[in-house]
Amino acid sequence: MSDAxxxxxxxxxxxxxxxxxxxxxxxxxxxxxxxxxNCGRSAVGANNLCNPEELE
Ligand SMILES: [Zn+2]
Incomplete structure (x- = not known):
C-alpha cells in the first residue's frame, strides 16, 4: 500500500x-x-484530542 x-x-x-x-x-x-x-486529527496540544498519542 504505497498510495497513501x-x-x-x-x-x-x-x-x-x-x-x-x-x-x-x-x-x-x-x-x-x-x-x-480515534479521529486521526492532529494538534499542538494533547488536551484538544480525545485519544491523544504524543509524537516525539
Ligand atoms: Zn479524537
Missing part, C-alpha cells in the same frame, strides 16, 4: 489506516506534536 500519499487523511482515517499503519500515518501528519488515535 495520494489520499486525503480523511479517506485514510475512514479506512482505518490509523490503526493498521500508525507509523505511516504519523509520517503524513508531521510536524504535528500529537494526534488522535
Amino acid at each position: 500519499e495520494d489520499k486525503t487523511l480523511c479517506a485514510l482515517q475512514e479506512e482505518g489506516y490509523i490503526e493498521t499503519d500508525t507509523e505511516d500515518f504519523i509520517k503524513l501528519i508531521r510536524p504535528a506534536r500529537h494526534f488522535c488515535m
